[in-house]
Amino acid sequence: MKTTPHAEALAAVLTTNSISKDYGPVRVVSDISLDLLPGSIHALLGENGAGKSTLIKILAGIIAPSEGFIEIDGMPRELRSVRDGQARGIVALPQELTLVPTLAAAENIYLGMRRTGWPGISNRRGLDRDARVQLERLGQEISLDVPVGELSAVQQTMIALARAIVRDARVLILDEPTAALTDAETEQLFTVLRALRDEGTAILYVSHRLEEVFSLADTATVLRNGHHVWTKPISETNTNDVVAAMIGREHGQVFPARSTNAGIPLLALNKVQGHRVRGISLEARAGRVLGIAGLAGSGRSELLKIIAGVERAQGGSVLLDGIDITRRSLAATMNAGIVYVPEERRSQGLVMSDTIEANIALANLRSLSVAGVALRSRESATAKRRVAELQIKTTSVRQLVAELSGGNQQKVVLAKYLEREPKILLLDEPTRGIDIGTKAEIYQLIRRLTNNGMAVIVVSSEIPELLGIADEIVVLHEGHLTEIVSADQSSNESILHLCYRKPE
Amino acid sequence: MMTLFPPLRSPKTSKNQGAFPRKSFLSRRLASSGTLIGLVGLIALFAVLRPKIFLTPLNFTNILEQIAILAMVAAVQTIVMVVGDFDLSVGSLASLVGVITAQLLVGGMDPVLAIFLALCSGIIAGAINGFLVAYLGLSAFISTLATMTSFTGLALLLSNGTTVFGLPDAFIWLGQGRVGPVPMPVIIAVILVILVWFVLSKTVLGRSWYAVGGNSEAARLSGVNTNLVRFSAFLASGFGAALAGIVLTARLASGHPSAADPLMLSSIAAVFLGITLSRTGQPTIGGTIVGLGIVGVLNNGLNILQVNSYVQQVLTGVIIILAVSLSLFSKKRR
Numbered sequence: 130m131k132t133t134p135h136a137e138a139l140a141a142v143l144t145t146n147s148i149s150k151d152y153g154p155v156r157v158v159s160d161i162s163l164d165l166l167p168g169s170i171h172a173l174l175g176e177n178g179a180g181k182s183t184l185i186k187i188l189a190g191i192i193a194p195s196e197g198f199i200e201i202d203g204m205p206r207e208l209r210s211v212r213d214g215q216a217r218g219i220v221a222l223p224q225e226l227t228l229v230p231t232l233a234a235a236e237n238i239y240l241g242m243r244r245t246g247w248p249g250i251s252n253r254r255g256l257d258r259d260a261r262v263q264l265e266r267l268g269q270e271i272s273l274d275v276p277v278g279e280l281s282a283v284q285q286t287m288i289a290l291a292r293a294i295v296r297d298a299r300v301l302i303l304d305e306p307t308a309a310l311t312d313a314e315t316e317q318l319f320t321v322l323r324a325l326r327d328e329g330t331a332i333l334y335v336s337h338r339l340e341e342v343f344s345l346a347d348t349a350t351v352l353r354n355g356h357h358v359w360t361k362p363i364s365e366t367n368t369n370d371v372v373a374a375m376i377g378r379e380h381g382q383v384f385p386a387r388s389t390n391a392g393i394p395l396l397a398l399n400k401v402q403g404h405r406v407r408g409i410s411l412e413a414r415a416g417r418v419l420g421i422a423g424l425a426g427s428g429r430s431e432l433l434k435i436i437a438g439v440e441r442a443q444g445g446s447v448l449l450d451g452i453d454i455t456r457r458s459l460a461a462t463m464n465a466g467i468v469y470v471p472e473e474r475r476s477q478g479l480v481m482s483d484t485i486e487a488n489i490a491l492a493n494l495r496s497l498s499v500a501g502v503a504l505r506s507r508e509s510a511t512a513k514r515r516v517a518e519l520q521i522k523t524t525s526v527r528q529l530v531a532e533l534s535g536g537n538q539q540k541v542v543l544a545k546y547l548e549r550e551p552k553i554l555l556l557d558e559p560t561r562g563i564d565i566g567t568k569a570e571i572y573q574l575i576r577r578l579t580n581n582g583m584a585v586i587v588v589s590s591e592i593p594e595l596l597g598i599a600d601e602i603v604v605l606h607e608g609h610l611t612e613i614v615s616a617d618q619s620s621n622e623s624i625l626h627l628c629y630r631k632p633e
Numbered sequence: 634m635m636t637l638f639p640p641l642r643s644p645k646t647s648k649n650q651g652a653f654p655r656k657s658f659l660s661r662r663l664a665s666s667g668t669l670i671g672l673v674g675l676i677a678l679f680a681v682l683r684p685k686i687f688l689t690p691l692n693f694t695n696i697l698e699q700i701a702i703l704a705m706v707a708a709v710q711t712i713v714m715v716v717g718d719f720d721l722s723v724g725s726l727a728s729l730v731g732v733i734t735a736q737l738l739v740g741g742m743d744p745v746l747a748i749f750l751a752l753c754s755g756i757i758a759g760a761i762n763g764f765l766v767a768y769l770g771l772s773a774f775i776s777t778l779a780t781m782t783s784f785t786g787l788a789l790l791l792s793n794g795t796t797v798f799g800l801p802d803a804f805i806w807l808g809q810g811r812v813g814p815v816p817m818p819v820i821i822a823v824i825l826v827i828l829v830w831f832v833l834s835k836t837v838l839g840r841s842w843y844a845v846g847g848n849s850e851a852a853r854l855s856g857v858n859t860n861l862v863r864f865s866a867f868l869a870s871g872f873g874a875a876l877a878g879i880v881l882t883a884r885l886a887s888g889h890p891s892a893a894d895p896l897m898l899s900s901i902a903a904v905f906l907g908i909t910l911s912r913t914g915q916p917t918i919g920g921t922i923v924g925l926g927i928v929g930v931l932n933n934g935l936n937i938l939q940v941n942s943y944v945q946q947v948l949t950g951v952i953i954i955l956a957v958s959l960s961l962f963s964k965k966r967r
Contacts, residue, residue: 476850491844492856
């Protein structure tokens with residue numbers, strides 16, 4: 130790692146020169162010019178689908194721009210591959226780190242690098258010694274004997290960083306590096322990033338978490354619909370400014386008005402036991418949103434899955450309209466009017482290789498068929514109706530869901546389950562990793578559904594979200610119900626306090 | 634709420650939208666049709682080299698007859714591969730069912746009853762595979778590799794390791810007879826392929842097969858009984874393999890304990906060749922037919938050219954690799 134003399138600090142190490150990228154007829158990145166300066170952390174902000182990922186991929190050499198070019202140290206360069214980019218000191222850390230989980234830290238750090246010694250023979254002791262030096266520079270003490278798959282998320286991030294440093298990275302690109310980290314781990318990562326910056330590394334930092342950006346970055350760039358909105362020093366902007374630029378309007382009413390409907394009870398849980406869940410009793414009412422808060426591992430997701438029939442209750446009962454549905458299978462529970470919208474849209478919600486139409490049909494095969502024969506026209510009509518209703522941005526219902534942005538993918542998942550016309554909608558982290566604009570749409574949708582008499586239960590790790598959309602909030606602590614509170618009489622702090630409190 | 638969100642991308646994009654689906658359909662087809670071009674190229678090559686023999690209706694019928702039995706196995710292999718699994722036991726199961734049929738017939742059983750029982754034994758074998766994969770959770774590779782070995786052993790046991798002769802003419806007609814100019818195996822294969830096409834593309838079961846292959850967890854959470862869906866794919870596979878074994882036995886007029894074994898690898902090759910035509914990397918029955926066409930035309934053409942059969946085998950491998958890598962290449966370029 131080289132330290133850049135201060136006098137050169139103003140010359141951009143990496144410049145994008147009017148870069149555009151087209152996928153078919155759609156221009157996802159349009160005429161973007163950016164300068165990355167050595168010794169500076171540059172935040173790249175924008176909603177999902179704004180073009181951040183595409184831009185990162187171009188910078189890392191994964192894809193080539195359709196128009197424009199990259200300059201490195203002022204010289205136009207064409208990056209043909211990731212390797213090409215790394216040879217020129219540009220290293221990107223993807224959101225899902227590309228470490229080999231079965232190899233130890235040292236082997237991961239030096240993977241694919243030519244080292245001195247006997248060719249083809251791995252000198253484990255030498256590797257470990259060098260790796261330890263690198264990790265010490267990052268202030269890390271990481272066991273070199275265990276496979277990295279067994280290390281914590283932050284340790285894995287550090288190893289990925291070390292891997293970048295031994296490759297003499299002058300430009301580091303980080304995509305949502307804190308998505309899997311706790312607050313303490315995030316702080317640890319930031320310390321290291323600041324140290325790297327002070328040594329002269331240019332860092333491009335992509336994150337949805339604005340408070341992080343304001344504590345870390347020196348400069349911020351906002352993209353919207355593939356266009357460059359502005360680039361400003363972080364000291365000359367604020368959260369409202371950024372959000373307004375991201376969504377192209379003032380950050381107004383994100384959350385809809387609360388329900389005044391008292392609602393009749395639809396669903397009752399009676400001392401439900403599960404793997405983690407311990408004797409939970411609660412009630413969900415028609416026309417109301419029930420939020421479930423709790424720390425990771427508090428059993429909040431499991432509780433939803435038990436209600437939905439995805440997992441079996443080990444004790445207690447679940448009553449829908451007074452009918453015991455505790456032992457019913459997932460399919461039978463869906464038929465009874467309860468649907469569960471899973472947490473991970475890619476791995477649990479969607480068949481990525483299929484079309485919007487086929488994905489929406491998947492939970493509705495019976496109603497969209499006669500005697501086992503699927504009715505293509507009815508599938509199309511259904512998909513078109515839902516696409517219009519949920520404002521899914523797509524070229525046609527035959528488009529592959531893999532080609533949609535995260536927010537639109539989430540809407541397809543919702544469409545699929547809403548088509549069952551449930552009485553009770555269970556949402557597990559319904560807005561994770563999607564942009565503010567789509568979040569607001571989903572909040573409005575939830576309220577619209579409850580106004581039509583649906584009962585909604587939402588699990589979210591974002592307490593402000595629960596405070597905004599829920600009428601009542603159930604707080605869980607290690608599987609026990611701590612308290613049920615009214616959302617409009619609670620605050621972020623009071624809920625968080627309950628999350629950490631053991632029930633009596 | 635409706636008006637708060639910006640319109641799709643830019644006006645330029647929406648202007649193009651009317652023309653977009655058709656254009657993308659065409660370019661998509663061209664970009665991923667390396668395999669299809671390969672088939673046409675092969676036909677053109679042999680037609681130029683041996684026009685008088687290759688390009689005749691008689692030879693066309695020959696090709697169809699040669700691939701008919703493989704087509705039955707490949708059709709059901711397509712189903713298993715749609716679900717995301719393999720069935721390595723199809724070849725040895727077809728051999729086993731062939732031996733069972735031959736032994737029942739030699740023992741004097743009525744052909745209709747013998748065929749019925751043979752088909753049942755194939756379905757039972759498929760159920761065993763399906764149970765191992767779907768309900769016990771073993772990998773399809775391991776389970777069908779194991780059952781393949783056992784099926785071969787059973788076939789050897791039931792035949793004492795020799796060829797079983799002496800089948801009635803009424804039965805042999807299934808493999809050697811013709812309706813007009815069309816050989817019986819071709820008719821049976823066409824019926825099976827149409828059936829598989831219908832189920833795969835038009836029914837709830839077909840949708841479920843594709844969904845489970847695409848993302849089993851998403852299918853499960855959508856209320857699909859994924860275990861049953863996988864199980865049923867292997868049932869279909871057992872049925873198809875049994876049918877192929879019966880027709881092959883009739884065609885050879887004898888039951889041989891390893892007669893159908895090579896069908897397994899060829900069927901997987903045909904499905905793979907077909908996958909190169911698909912937009913999403915999922916097998917389709919249409920793709921499998923093109924794959925079958927390549928395998929059939931290649932073998933037939935090389936025979937006509939009197940290429941040494943060992944060389945033929947080498948060339949078949951090379952051409953499969955060429956086709957698959959060509960289509961990968963065209964996909965990467967996009």
